[in-house]
Amino acid sequence: MAEPILSVSDVNKTFGGVKALTEVSFELMPGDILGVIGPNGSGKTTLVNAISGFVKADSGQVIYKGKDIVGMPPHKIADQGLTRTFQVMRPYFSLPAYKNLIVPMFSRRARRTGGWRGGGRMGSRDTVAVDILEEIGFERESYVPYKMASSLPTGYLKRLELARCLALRPEIIICDEVFSGLSMSEMASMVPLMEKLQMEGITLIMVEHRLRELFRLANRVIVLNFGAKIAEGTPDEVMDNKEVKEAYFGSEEVYSYV
Amino acid sequence: MAKQHEGRRRERLDRGIKVRSDGVYAVSSWREMMFLVGPRLLLIVGLLAMPLILGGVPYWQKVLTIICIYALLAIGFDFLAHYVGLVSLGGALYIGVGAYVSALLNTEFGVPIWASIPMATVLGGGICTLLLWPCLPLRGVYFAIVSLMFPLLAARFIEALDIFGGTDGIMGLDGFPNKWSEMYVLIICLLLALFGLRRLVNEDMGLVFRGVKDNDQAVKASGINITYYKAVGVFLASSLGCLGGAALAHIYMWAGISQFALDFSIIPIAATVVGGGGTLAGPVIGCLILVPVSELLRDFGTLRIAVYALILMAFIVFKSEGLMSYGARKYNQFEHWVEI
Numbered sequence: 049m050a051e052p053i054l055s056v057s058d059v060n061k062t063f064g065g066v067k068a069l070t071e072v073s074f075e076l077m078p079g080d081i082l083g084v085i086g087p088n089g090s091g092k093t094t095l096v097n098a099i100s101g102f103v104k105a106d107s108g109q110v111i112y113k114g115k116d117i118v119g120m121p122p123h124k125i126a127d128q129g130l131t132r133t134f135q136v137m138r139p140y141f142s143l144p145a146y147k148n149l150i151v152p153m154f155s156r157r158a159r160r161t162g163g164w165r166g167g168g169r170m171g172s173r174d175t176v177a178v179d180i181l182e183e184i185g186f187e188r189e190s191y192v193p194y195k196m197a198s199s200l201p202t203g204y205l206k207r208l209e210l211a212r213c214l215a216l217r218p219e220i221i222i223c224d225e226v227f228s229g230l231s232m233s234e235m236a237s238m239v240p241l242m243e244k245l246q247m248e249g250i251t252l253i254m255v256e257h258r259l260r261e262l263f264r265l266a267n268r269v270i271v272l273n274f275g276a277k278i279a280e281g282t283p284d285e286v287m288d289n290k291e292v293k294e295a296y297f298g299s300e301e302v303y304s305y306v
Numbered sequence: 307m308a309k310q311h312e313g314r315r316r317e318r319l320d321r322g323i324k325v326r327s328d329g330v331y332a333v334s335s336w337r338e339m340m341f342l343v344g345p346r347l348l349l350i351v352g353l354l355a356m357p358l359i360l361g362g363v364p365y366w367q368k369v370l371t372i373i374c375i376y377a378l379l380a381i382g383f384d385f386l387a388h389y390v391g392l393v394s395l396g397g398a399l400y401i402g403v404g405a406y407v408s409a410l411l412n413t414e415f416g417v418p419i420w421a422s423i424p425m426a427t428v429l430g431g432g433i434c435t436l437l438l439w440p441c442l443p444l445r446g447v448y449f450a451i452v453s454l455m456f457p458l459l460a461a462r463f464i465e466a467l468d469i470f471g472g473t474d475g476i477m478g479l480d481g482f483p484n485k486w487s488e489m490y491v492l493i494i495c496l497l498l499a500l501f502g503l504r505r506l507v508n509e510d511m512g513l514v515f516r517g518v519k520d521n522d523q524a525v526k527a528s529g530i531n532i533t534y535y536k537a538v539g540v541f542l543a544s545s546l547g548c549l550g551g552a553a554l555a556h557i558y559m560w561a562g563i564s565q566f567a568l569d570f571s572i573i574p575i576a577a578t579v580v581g582g583g584g585t586l587a588g589p590v591i592g593c594l595i596l597v598p599v600s601e602l603l604r605d606f607g608t609l610r611i612a613v614y615a616l617i618l619m620a621f622i623v624f625k626s627e628g629l630m631s632y633g634a635r636k637y638n639q640f641e642h643w644v645e646i
Contacts, residue, residue, distance in 0.1 A: 126529035139520070142520055148517075151513055151517040
């Protein structure tokens with residue numbers, strides 16, 4: 049039995065009187081894709097924030113590679129190899145797309161693990177940055193990597209968020225709604241991309257509203273409602289769960305009244 | 307950016323020479339090389355020649371040194387505000403700390419002037435950074451308010467505790483050997499700071515600064531300690547201010563609480579508005595205009611504040627991009643009307 053790379057146990061978080069997370073626990077095996085679903089306001093983003101250090105959990109443990117990371121600042125957690133995308137895409141608008149990747153590549157982790165030499169003069173980092181962007185679907189021949197980030201459409205911005213994570217050479221990426229706001233064709237090209245990341249050995253947590261695409265990708269899914277985990281299992285198991293159906297579609301009694 | 311105008315609009319296109327000098331051809335032609343180097347050369351030669359042009363008028367030579375000190379503050383402000391995302395109103399703090407550190411080193415420890423100014427630059431920058439360190443997580447207007455408080459606080463502190471000479475200040479500093487060294491030291495420092503910062507913001511480290519400005523959350527998620535980089539940014543900007551302050555103290559041969567005056571916080575911002583934010587050279591041009599204007603208006607007493615305010619207002623309303631951005635656009639692009 050392999051060791052879990054990330055294990056979250058009994059994490060609680062309250063904002064004032066609102067219980068955003070109650071006793072949430074799950075384990076994540078290396079190489080898995082874990083889906084996190086739930087209705088709006090069910091605490092998905094708070095869970096992401098609590099794991100990545102952007103908010104501090106009130107109690108509970110987040111063990112990443114044998115180390116409790118609760119209370120560590122976000123940049124230290126990212127330095128360990130656990131990074132995240134943001135739901136609201138705000139790239140570095142004043143820079144061209146490929147220069148956006150120079151920022152994570154300047155971090156200690158990227159310099160430690162990256163395949164490029166320190167110093168980074170003579171444009172060597174720029175080359176690596178463009179390579180990463182090309183891998184993730186920025187067409188080099190039409191100069192998309194060189195365009196200003198402020199002029200890119202949503203589909204590219206979502207990819208740019210992912211590319212910014214990849215430039216850090218992470219082990220876990222937490223994707224906060226990568227599919228939201230994309231057109232059908234953009235989504236269709238995003239699915240193989242996520243599969244490719246999994247093939248490269250990156251463990252993924254995907255917080256999603258788009259269940260159809262998520263269920264094609266995820267090995268396991270956890271369902272949150274009102275801050276608590278109400279179900280866990282393979283996509284099929286989760287969809288058959290009565291509580292999940294109630295959370296998503298309302299209880300059967302409601303329908304019977306209609 | 308084209309303006310709607312009854313069936314036709316104004317179109318802006320890059321000049322041919324601008325496009326050519328972006329490419330490798332620039333090195334093969336004097337014309338393209340001059341196009342690139344010209345404006346920079348104009349600034350460098352212009353500033354270096356200024357003391358000679360003003361040769362006969364000691365009063366305006368004094369004004370020139372003051373311009374340089376304000377310009378050092380202004381490019382520091384522009385760098386912090388437009389490349390690190392910290393709007394700092396602490397210009398007076400930097401000047402005051404630089405002046406006092408240099409004065410103490412010179413009078414108490416007998417450090418000669420050529421060593422006390424560089425030491426005050428580095429030490430003063432360190433002191434300012436330590437003072438502002440707890441405020442670094444603040445953003446936007448909150449950082450501005452807190453940084454504005456520091457110079458006021460420092461002046462009251464010295465006054466109330468009667469330390470460092472109290473309200474009299476520290477007197478008897480060594481002056482510069484002559485007025486030429488006074489001017490040229492400042493002008494050369496200004497040019498080095500300007501081109502150094504220009505270079506830095508396009509290096510990899512500069513990109514991190516600009517990342518912090520655009521989206522600090524994403525920089526944190528990239529495994530970079532943003533507080534550290536903000537501190538480095540504040541250190542660079544405050545060192546420039548302390549350099550100016552130390553020079554000022556040696557020019558007046560005196561350091562006192564009037565060097566915490568709010569002019570040092572406000573004029574750099576006004577100069578940045580006039581010259582164009584985010585251009586680094588713009589604030590220098592802004593200072594070259596604003597400081598002489600305020601000297602010329604000295605006869606009008608308090609009325610000069612009104613004239614000053616009018617200039618600022620006119621710039622904010624009619625040319626909010628600032629002179630430098632406007633000039634660069636005219637230099638690089640031409641406009642013509644096209645039928646729609």
